[in-house]
Amino acid sequence: MIKPAGPLPLEKTGSAASADASGDGADFFETGRKLFAKECGFIWAAADAAHLPPPGAPEIAFAGRSNVGKSSLLNALTNRKTLARTSNTPGRTRELNFFALGGDVDACDLRLVDMPGYGYAAASKQKIASWSGLMQDFLRGRARLLRVFVLIDGRHGLKPVDLEMLDLLDRCAASYQIVLTKRDEVKAAEQDVRAASVVAAIAKRPAAFPQVIFTSALTGEGIADLRAAIARLLAEAGYGRAAPGIF
Numbered sequence: 001m002i003k004p005a006g007p008l009p010l011e012k013t014g015s016a017a018s019a020d021a022s023g024d025g026a027d028f029f030e031t032g033r034k035l036f037a038k039e040c041g042f043i044w045a046a047a048d049a050a051h052l053p054p055p056g057a058p059e060i061a062f063a064g065r066s067n068v069g070k071s072s073l074l075n076a077l078t079n080r081k082t083l084a085r086t087s088n089t090p091g092r093t094r095e096l097n098f099f100a101l102g103g104d105v106d107a108c109d110l111r112l113v114d115m116p117g118y119g120y121a122a123a124s125k126q127k128i129a130s131w132s133g134l135m136q137d138f139l140r141g142r143a144r145l146l147r148v149f150v151l152i153d154g155r156h157g158l159k160p161v162d163l164e165m166l167d168l169l170d171r172c173a174a175s176y177q178i179v180l181t182k183r184d185e186v187k188a189a190e191q192d193v194r195a196a197s198v199v200a201a202i203a204k205r206p207a208a209f210p211q212v213i214f215t216s217a218l219t220g221e222g223i224a225d226l227r228a229a230i231a232r233l234l235a236e237a238g239y240g241r242a243a244p245g246i247f
């Protein structure tokens with residue numbers, strides 16, 4: 001990937017994601033496609049740490065500034081229009097929303113967590129404090145949280161408030177990976193430059209995965225790459241192919 005490769009066909013942009021992790025010729029694009037073709041449904045909402053779902057399936061979470069496109073990306077990944085509620089109004093998603101892929105709350109292949117956005121200008125101090133508390137409790141307490149995908153607006157790159165989020169993730173030792181969004185709004189000539197500057201900016205961060213994926217929920221660019229990266233992550237964590245029958 002996961003480094004975007006401009007005009008190349010999508011499947012070719014994902015060479016790193018599709019590379020064989022275990023020496024047996026695994027095709028993570030195909031595994032990812034199959035995984036995300038499964039049924040997916042909303043299973044849980046948590047407005048505070050006391051009401052998180054009991055641990056079970058592996059989890060990945062999507063974080064990012066308000067309006068960056070978290071809910072839209074979740075819909076694109078799962079090929080649904082209205083799984084997660086999207087909005088033009090920043091701050092729409094106010095709780096941690098859990099979705100189950102390929103099962104229900106008790107048993108599924110993967111839980112997807114849509115996180116409330118940060119950097120919402122109109123948010124009160126009290127709201128910001130409760131958001132930070134919820135984030136910390138969630139990030140520190142989830143043994144099966146495999147990775148947090150931090151969405152960054154591809155038109156702007158990393159903002160100070162994004163760096164604060166990365167600091168929090170580093171402090172919580174929560175593995176994270178940057179996903180650039182709204183690729184359709186960025187000129188082809190600027191895409192590689194934007195991705196390279198983000199890769200350079202996170203190079204020394206302890207919990208950061210060093211590769212970046214550039215996506216568009218609108219055109220679908222990069223979505224197959226992201227699915228492949230997730231399939232690979234699951235396999236490397238011992239789920240999926242390592243546990244026959246899961247997917």
Ligand SMILES: Nc1nc2c(ncn2[C@@H]2O[C@H](COP(=O)(O)OP(=O)(O)OP(=O)(O)O)[C@@H](O)[C@H]2O)c(=O)[nH]1
Binds near residue numbers: 086088
């Ligand atoms: N052009 C373009 N617009 C997008 C893309 N993804 C999301 N958007 C738009 O960005 C706005 C915000 O999208 P959401 O998915 O609701 O953003 P969010 O990050 O979930 O926002 P909060 O829940 O408020 O934190 C909507 O108007 C979307 O249509 C994209 O890939 N390309």
Ligand SMILES: [Mg+2]
Binds near residue numbers: 070086
């Ligand atoms: Mg949202």
